[in-house]
Amino acid sequence: MLGDLATWVQDIIEKFGYLGVALLVIIENVFPPIPSEIVLPFAGFVAQQSSSTVNTSVVGMIIAATIGSVVGALILYAISAAIGPDRLRAFISRFGRWFGVKPADLVRAEDWFDRRTVVAVLFGRCVPLVRSIVSIPAGFRRMKILPFTIYTFVGSLIWNILLIGAGAVLGDQWDRVGKYVGVFQWVVVIAIIVLIARFALTRLRSRRTNASD
Numbered sequence: 001m002l003g004d005l006a007t008w009v010q011d012i013i014e015k016f017g018y019l020g021v022a023l024l025v026i027i028e029n030v031f032p033p034i035p036s037e038i039v040l041p042f043a044g045f046v047a048q049q050s051s052s053t054v055n056t057s058v059v060g061m062i063i064a065a066t067i068g069s070v071v072g073a074l075i076l077y078a079i080s081a082a083i084g085p086d087r088l089r090a091f092i093s094r095f096g097r098w099f100g101v102k103p104a105d106l107v108r109a110e111d112w113f114d115r116r117t118v119v120a121v122l123f124g125r126c127v128p129l130v131r132s133i134v135s136i137p138a139g140f141r142r143m144k145i146l147p148f149t150i151y152t153f154v155g156s157l158i159w160n161i162l163l164i165g166a167g168a169v170l171g172d173q174w175d176r177v178g179k180y181v182g183v184f185q186w187v188v189v190i191a192i193i194v195l196i197a198r199f200a201l202t203r204l205r206s207r208r209t210n211a212s213d
Contacts, residue, residue: 017056022068029072041177044167058168062160069156073135080139113137125155
């Protein structure tokens with residue numbers, strides 16, 4: 001299935017150039033299973049090919065991808081903001097125990113995000129898995145739209161320069177970028193698992209302490 005997806009992505013970029021890249025990145029932000037490690041390096045590769053059916057440049061691809069990133073992030077932000085913090089709290093109050101999450105945990109998470117919005121949004125855009133979903137807490141917290149847009153633009157620009165630039169430099173071997181991103185992604189996955197395990201252990205110890213009291 002991944003092979004078919006990669007072929008479809010390549011066809012879109014080769015036929016529509018900048019517009020294709022922008023649309024794919026918008027979709028990738030809203031629907032993460034479309035991997036940026038395929039879209040962006042191949043965009044860089046296409047920009048370097050004189051035989052391409054569309055006339056593109058690396059800089060143009062970076063700009064198109066960054067515009068797509070901002071638009072996609074704003075869509076996800078708007079959806080989360082429309083749901084709003086009140087509905088989220090009501091959901092956690094009703095179903096949170098199924099996931100081991102209490103309203104107090106949500107409050108702590110919200111406080112953490114409010115204190116570290118720059119780190120969460122700006123640097124989160126450069127982290128696989130996190131880069132797309134960071135728009136969700138920003139929307140729930142109704143983060144001010146101008147800072148959100150600026151941080152999203154800068155973080156996405158860095159990510160796009162790295163991956164599109166790598167695809168342009170590697171040429172026919174652009175798909176090697178995905179292997180390096182995959183290693184980084186596994187590091188992120190392991191870090192998330194460790195954080196979840198730490199959270200679960202802390203909750204378990206807290207329950208045992210309360211029970212003994």
